[in-house]
Amino acid sequence: MTMPEYTILFTLGAFLFSAGLFIVFTKRNAIMILLGIELMLNAANLNLIVFNRQNPTSFEGQFFALFVILVAVCEATVGIAIILKAYHYFHTAVPDQISDLKEKN
Amino acid sequence: MSPGNITLYIFVLAAFASVMVMLFTRTVFYAALALIVCLISIAGIYALLYAEFLAITQLVIYAGGVLVLILFGIMLTNRIAGKPLITESNHRVPGVIVAFGMFLTLIVAYQQTSFNTAESPPAQGNHINQIGIELMSTYVAPFEIGGLLLLVCLIGAALMASSFKKNDNA
Numbered sequence: 001m002t003m004p005e006y007t008i009l010f011t012l013g014a015f016l017f018s019a020g021l022f023i024v025f026t027k028r029n030a031i032m033i034l035l036g037i038e039l040m041l042n043a044a045n046l047n048l049i050v051f052n053r054q055n056p057t058s059f060e061g062q063f064f065a066l067f068v069i070l071v072a073v074c075e076a077t078v079g080i081a082i083i084l085k086a087y088h089y090f091h092t093a094v095p096d097q098i099s100d101l102k103e104k105n
Numbered sequence: 106m107s108p109g110n111i112t113l114y115i116f117v118l119a120a121f122a123s124v125m126v127m128l129f130t131r132t133v134f135y136a137a138l139a140l141i142v143c144l145i146s147i148a149g150i151y152a153l154l155y156a157e158f159l160a161i162t163q164l165v166i167y168a169g170g171v172l173v174l175i176l177f178g179i180m181l182t183n184r185i186a187g188k189p190l191i192t193e194s195n196h197r198v199p200g201v202i203v204a205f206g207m208f209l210t211l212i213v214a215y216q217q218t219s220f221n222t223a224e225s226p227p228a229q230g231n232h233i234n235q236i237g238i239e240l241m242s243t244y245v246a247p248f249e250i251g252g253l254l255l256l257v258c259l260i261g262a263a264l265m266a267s268s269f270k271k272n273d274n275a
Contacts, residue, residue, distance in 0.1 A: 005113060006220065009150070012117050014211035016143075019124045022204035029192035031133055031178050035140050038171065039124070042147055045159075053154040054220060059236055062156050063244050069159075069166060070251045074258040076171045080178040081262040093182040096195075 009050045016043035030083045030093045034076060041072045113153050120146040133179050133190045137172060144168050158236050 023036030045065040052061025090098050123142040144167045152160040183190045
């Protein structure tokens with residue numbers, strides 16, 4: 001591993017994060033927003049692994065990435081459950097169209 | 106150019122291409138499949154960076170677990186059966202500005218930081234063995250709290266998603 005490779009990996013991490021941010025910002029479907037959040041978390045993980053490769057005597061970066069994956073799994077599970085519930089009430093998975101706190105009678 | 110370098114570039118290119126597919130497709134299902142390709146490529150990069158345990162975790166949990174869950178979610182929130190779930194996009198211009206600004210900020214931050222670029226060998230011995238020992242000694246508190254968090258999420262998500270019948274009567 002030399003400097004050009006690290007530069008490429010950092011650029012890939014920055015690109016993945018920006019792409020995830022763009023998806024969260026522009027797409028209207030709630031599941032698409034979840035996918036964007038997963039992409040951003042993976043960009044952060046990629047950077048943590050590269051930092052860990054630069055200081056290979058410890059495993060701190062790998063452990064941080066492991067716990068990020070753990071929290072991301074919880075987030076995806078609860079997110080999908082909320083989306084399914086909202087779809088059941090409002091018959092749509094587009095957050096813009098969900099503006100009521102309670103189902104209309 | 107060593108074989109490891111070429112493999113790394115192939116994985117980077119695959120991740121880049123699949124994210125471009127995610128950005129430009131309108132079908133949510135295709136975006137989820139592209140995300141699977143991206144996550145598998147990132148797992149390959151992890152393996153090349155001597156993070157074997159993380160690579161396997163990424164494959165098993167993300168590509169095998171989370172994305173299958175999301176595919177289920179896509180199929181369950183599709184009202185018109187047989188038609189693909191299409192997503193519209195809005196706020197495109199502010200989105201491009203925000204994302205591009207974020208990208209530029211990160212790149213500038215990388216270039217202004219001095220990293221440890223010395224050619225350093227990976228830690229000696231069996232990595233997975235050492236990770237297991239550290240997980241049960243130094244990192245045992247976050248490990249246990251993480252287990253508790255997973256249990257809470259499991260019960261909460263199952264309760265939230267499965268109480269359809271009761272709410273129909275209300």
